[in-house]
Amino acid sequence: MPVCSLGWFLAAAPHAPEAAGVLFTSVFQATMGIAALAGGGVVDRTSPGTVLVLAGLTALLAAGTALATSATPPGSATSATSVAAEVAEVAETEEAAEAAPVTATTGR
Template identity: 55%
Template sequence: MLVLLLLVLPPLPAAHTTRLHVLGDMGPERQHPVGTGDYVPCRLAHFGTYTYVAPFLERVTHVGSGHITLFLLIYEVAGIVGNFLGGSSVARHSRGTFAAAAALIAGATLPLPVLGRWELGAVALLIAWGVGYGAVPVCSQSWFSTASPEAPEASTVLFTASFQATLSTGALVGGVVVDHTSPSTVMTTGGVAAVLMVLVVWVHHIRKVEWPETRQGRR
């Protein structure tokens, strides 16, 4: 990976030193992801469910420990496909790509407690889930960088920090749900959060709320 980075990536010299006040100025910005928090439900939905997908496969689908690795490998391959699909469409249809990704996550996690009882159903839903979430980091990182083109380093800092925050928070909330209910319930809860994300994007579309890309002449 290091060799590929050295060969493929162009030089990216820092334009200026990033101070703490730069990060503070980015958060309250109306159209900045940190200020709006629009992507948070989608990430919470993913990390709150995927963290416990192995217990789900073991207890509900009754997959052996050796086959769980294969199931997760299939999911990761689907995630790579989602990376490419999201990357090819996010520049032209940022809002639609993000909504489609959240809809795929919801469409995979909500029926998982029922269809996931069978291995074929679980695999099919994991593929849809992987494709959906594979597009989410591409969309959100593109949104972060476009919202603050004058401060790419600071934007990357906020993206990474928000990623880690939603990862830990989602896993924590999912763990509480699993402890008090079951792995099936956490899948349903995550699906509801993903549906909420789709509704947020839809409301923004109805109210004609501009995303950073639209301010640059994109849709």
């Protein structure tokens, strides 16, 4: 999932890949911290087994949501693949622009 998320972040901000990477890392770290805090709260109030059950239910809910909201039909290219292709296309365009010779125009 992190690869897909990073692809989405980069596709959303193709002009600023460094900023997108920093934002992705921050969001990922915040998510891990919130999950650890929630898991610790559950263990303090119940038992470690309850955390495992809740984690399994959360994974099932996430998988069901992903399948229900999927925009691509089964057997076709996934949206992560298309995002990766779009990111690669943007990178190629930027490389071509950097390699192009710069000419001065006088406007006369």
